[in-house]
Amino acid sequence: MNHPGGIPATRTAAQRTLRIREISAQIIDIPTRRQHKLSNTSVGAQNVVIVALTLESGATGYGEAATLGGPRWAEESVESIKSAIDRYLAPALIGQDASRFEANHLRMTAAATRNFAAKAALETAALDAVGHTLDLPATALLGGEVRSSFAAIWALASGNAAQELEEARAHLDARRFNRFKIKLGFSAPRDDLARLRTLRDGLGPDTTLIVDVNQGWTQADALRWMPALQELDIALVEQPLAGHHMRGMADLARRFDLPIMLDEGVFTPEDVALAGALEAGHVLSLKLVKSGGAFALKRIAATASAHGMQLYGGCLLESSIGAAAHLATFATLPALDWGTEHFGPLILERDLAKSGLVYKDFHVHLPRGPGLGITPDPDALQAYARKTTP
Helix, strand or coil: CECCCCCEHHHHHHHHHCEEEEEEEEEEEEEEEEEEECCCCEEEEEEEEEEEEEECCCCEEEEEEEECCCCCCCCCCHHHHHHHHHHHHHHHHCCCECCCHHHHHHHHHHHCCCCHHHHHHHHHHHHHHHHHHHCCEHHHHCCCCCCCEEEECEEECCCCHHHHHHHHHHHHHCCCCCEEEEECCCCCHHHHHHHHHHHHHHHCCCCEEEEECCCCCCHHHHHHHHHHHHHCCCCEEECCCCCCCHHHHHHHHHHCCCCEEECCCCCCHHHHHHHHHHCCCCEEEECHHHHCCHHHHHHHHHHHHHCCCEEEECCCCCCHHHHHHHHHHHCCCCCCCCCECCCHHHHECCCCECCCCEEECCEEECCCCCECCCCECHHHHHHHECCCCC
16 A cells, blocks of 8 residues: 555555664773783773764664774774764754665754764664664675674783783683784883783784784884884884874885874875875775775775785774674675674673674684674673762
């Protein structure tokens, strides 16, 4: 039976069930199992925003926006994320068809400039809710999966070489991780390199090591210490220079036979196009919080690939909620050359999902089920929710 305007009644009923009825955002503070150091901060507790988006169908989807140490890694903090969602982004989405992902992205763009982490969490929650309503995995809404497991990378970031060796060996023995990313930049380069040599000697030549300087070096530092990274058979070096120093990154990429990965310097397709034109890096780290959502991430990945860059699945210590959203997106990319470092659920004191991600045989595996395939743990969300003061 048709409506007077010729639209099938079944279609309009389906559209009504996909209408966004309610959105809420909650700040969560979770201790980490050990210190996680970056060049400009040290994290002993992770701060995230969990978004719950409910449709007229009654289905609720969840998304996660993470930061590292507040607005140091990027301009957003959990406080600004929640404020942007509550005041600007949620009102732009309430009453809209949640399955119109691109149209809703445009609405959010009109409501707030950048705020990529906030937008990504909302889009993730919409994907999850629509997936549950239609009984489809998020990957089906994103174009269909190409892979269901990902080579997994663990970050060593305590700054204590002995502790890091013990940590790495435990993961090797458990067959969870055999590739490790070592954080540099928070000590003098000579001390960082001594620690790195200890790890290389202790883990042996067959273990893949990646380093992440988190913008901690000047160009002069990099010119002096990049040869030492080559001697240690480092597989990849991430963002040695400040994100805005694209020409300096291009100079390093030309000088050394060591792949360089862009991260903090690239957030948008325009950033990727500039980096590609300058040949400022060989690999791009992909993160939903940088892109503003899964569909934008796919556009960024395509732009990077068109410029000859390889792709790497980055993370910001998300729980299984945010990690599952990344894996769903990564699963639909034609290539993910370096696998992913989504180890966040294992470094948190407690995951925010009832059944978290599976790490087995040095891979992390795509969750199965409708939406993200992950069920949030309401007890964990309540236990770690930030308490507001009067």
